[in-house]
Amino acid sequence: MAKLISVVVPMFNEEAVLDGFFARIVPVLDGITERFGLNWEIVAVDDGSRDTTADRLKEIAAANPAVTVVLLARNFGKEAAMTAGLEHARGDAVIPIDVDLQDPPEVMDEFVQRWFNGAEMVVGIRLDRSADTPVKRTTSRLFYQLFNLLCRPGIPENAGDFRLMDRVVVDAVLRLRETNRFMKGLFAWVGFKTEYVEFVREKRSAGSSTWSYMRLLRFAIDGITGFSTVPLRMWSWLGFTIAILSFVYGVYFVVKALIIGDPVAGFPTLVAVILFLSGMQMIGLGVMGEYVGRLYMEAKQRPVYIAREVIRSRAETSASSDPDRT
Known part of the structure; x- marks a missing residue:
C-alpha cells in the first residue's frame, strides 16, 4: 500500500x-x-x-x-x-x-x-x-x-x-x-x-x-x-553577587569610620542603591511569576x-x- x-x-x-x-x-x-x-x-x-x-x-x-x-x-x-x-x-x-x-x-x-x-x-x-x-x-x-x-x-x-x-x-x-x-x-x-x-x-x-x-x-x-530554568538560576547568582559586594562595601565603611571618622553624607547614593535593588527585586519577582504562571496553567490540565x-x-x-x- x-x-x-x-x-x-x-x-x-x-x-x-x-x-x-x-x-x-x-x-x-x-x-x-x-x-x-x-x-x-x-x-x-x-x-x-x-x-x-x-x-x-x-x-x-x-x-x-x-x-x-x-x-x-x-x-x-x-x-x-x-x-x-x-x-x-x-x-x-x-x-x-x-x-x-x-x-x-x-x-x-x-x-x-x-x-x-x-x-x-x-x-x-x-x-x-x-x-x-x-x-x-x-x-x-x-x-x-x-x-x-x-x-x-x-x-x-x-x-x-x-x-x-x-x-x-x-x-x-x-x-x-x-x-x-x-x-x-x-x-x-x-x-x-x-x-x-x-x-x-x-x-x-x-x-x-x-x-x-x-x-x-x-x-x-x-x-x-x-x-x-536558567532565568531562575540567574537571580540566585545575582543575589549571591550582590551579597558579596554588600559585605565588601560594609567592611569599607567600617574601616573608613575607624580611621577617618564617619561624617553624615551620601544620601543620593543611598537612594540610588535602594531604588536599584528594589527594581532588581521586582524583575526577579516577575521572572518567578512567569514560571509560577506556567505551573498554574499546567496544573489545570485543560x-x-x-x-x-x-x-x-x-x-x-x-x-x-x-x-x-x-
Missing part, C-alpha cells in the same frame, strides 16, 4: 491567500505522488478565524476529498492549531507549512527524497530572509541566539516549523502533554535522525501577518521559559484546543468537541 504524506496548515484570518495556496500546493503534491508513488492529504486547521476562512475551507473540502478541515471552537493560537493538525494527520510523514507561501511548497520534494533516504526529520532552514523586514530579521536572530544560549537542546538558527517528520517523530511529539507549547522546541527535544534543507524565504503571497511584535515577544518568552467540527471528505462531516483532546 502506498505511503501517505500529510500536510498540516494552521490558519487564522487567511481568506486572502487561501486560493493561491491551494492552487500552488496541489500540483506540487501531485508531482510528489507521481515521483515517489505516494498518496497525500492536506489537514487545514482554522484557528477561530473571524473572516470567511472557515467557509472557504468547507468549500475546498467539499470539492477535494484529500482535504481535511479542522475548525477550532475559538482562537487557541498557532501552536495549539498545529497540535490539532498533527493529531488529525494520518500520514506516514507529516509536513507543517504556513499558508502564506513564504515557505515554498516546492521544497517538500527534497524533504520527501531525504525521508526516503532514511532521515526521520528534515528541517527547512531559511537561507535568505530578505523578504522579512530588517527589524524582524534582527529580533529573530537575537531570539535564536538567546534561546540556544539558555536552552538545551538548542534549535538551528532560521529553522521554522516547515519540516518533514516521520510518523515516529510525530507520535513522540504528541506524547508531550504540556499546555504551553513551543513547537520548534518540542521538535528539537524529541531528537531522531535529522537532516537540513536550505531554501530562500519568499514574500508573503497576499494579505498581512497577524503576528504583532508584542505577540512575538510573548511567544519568545514562552519558548525560553518552557525549555530553560485541553490544548477544542475542535468544533472536523470535515474529512465530501461524504463525511463530523462534529468533535472532545474535552480530553490535547
Whole structure:
C-alpha cells in the first residue's frame, strides 16, 4: 500500500491567500505522488478565524476529498492549531507549512527524497530572509541566539516549523502533554535522525501577518521559559553577587569610620542603591511569576484546543468537541 504524506496548515484570518495556496500546493503534491508513488492529504486547521476562512475551507473540502478541515471552537493560537493538525494527520510523514507561501511548497520534494533516504526529520532552514523586514530579521536572530544560549537542546538558527517528520517523530511529539507549547522546541527535544534543507524565504503571497511584535515577544518568552530554568538560576547568582559586594562595601565603611571618622553624607547614593535593588527585586519577582504562571496553567490540565467540527471528505462531516483532546 502506498505511503501517505500529510500536510498540516494552521490558519487564522487567511481568506486572502487561501486560493493561491491551494492552487500552488496541489500540483506540487501531485508531482510528489507521481515521483515517489505516494498518496497525500492536506489537514487545514482554522484557528477561530473571524473572516470567511472557515467557509472557504468547507468549500475546498467539499470539492477535494484529500482535504481535511479542522475548525477550532475559538482562537487557541498557532501552536495549539498545529497540535490539532498533527493529531488529525494520518500520514506516514507529516509536513507543517504556513499558508502564506513564504515557505515554498516546492521544497517538500527534497524533504520527501531525504525521508526516503532514511532521515526521520528534515528541517527547512531559511537561507535568505530578505523578504522579512530588517527589524524582524534582527529580533529573530537575537531570539535564536538567546534561546540556544539558555536552552538545551538548542534549535538551528532560521529553522521554522516547515519540516518533514516521520510518523515516529510525530507520535513522540504528541506524547508531550504540556499546555504551553513551543513547537520548534518540542521538535528539537524529541531528537531522531535529522537532516537540513536550505531554501530562500519568499514574500508573503497576499494579505498581512497577524503576528504583532508584542505577540512575538510573548511567544519568545514562552519558548525560553518552557525549555530553560536558567532565568531562575540567574537571580540566585545575582543575589549571591550582590551579597558579596554588600559585605565588601560594609567592611569599607567600617574601616573608613575607624580611621577617618564617619561624617553624615551620601544620601543620593543611598537612594540610588535602594531604588536599584528594589527594581532588581521586582524583575526577579516577575521572572518567578512567569514560571509560577506556567505551573498554574499546567496544573489545570485543560485541553490544548477544542475542535468544533472536523470535515474529512465530501461524504463525511463530523462534529468533535472532545474535552480530553490535547
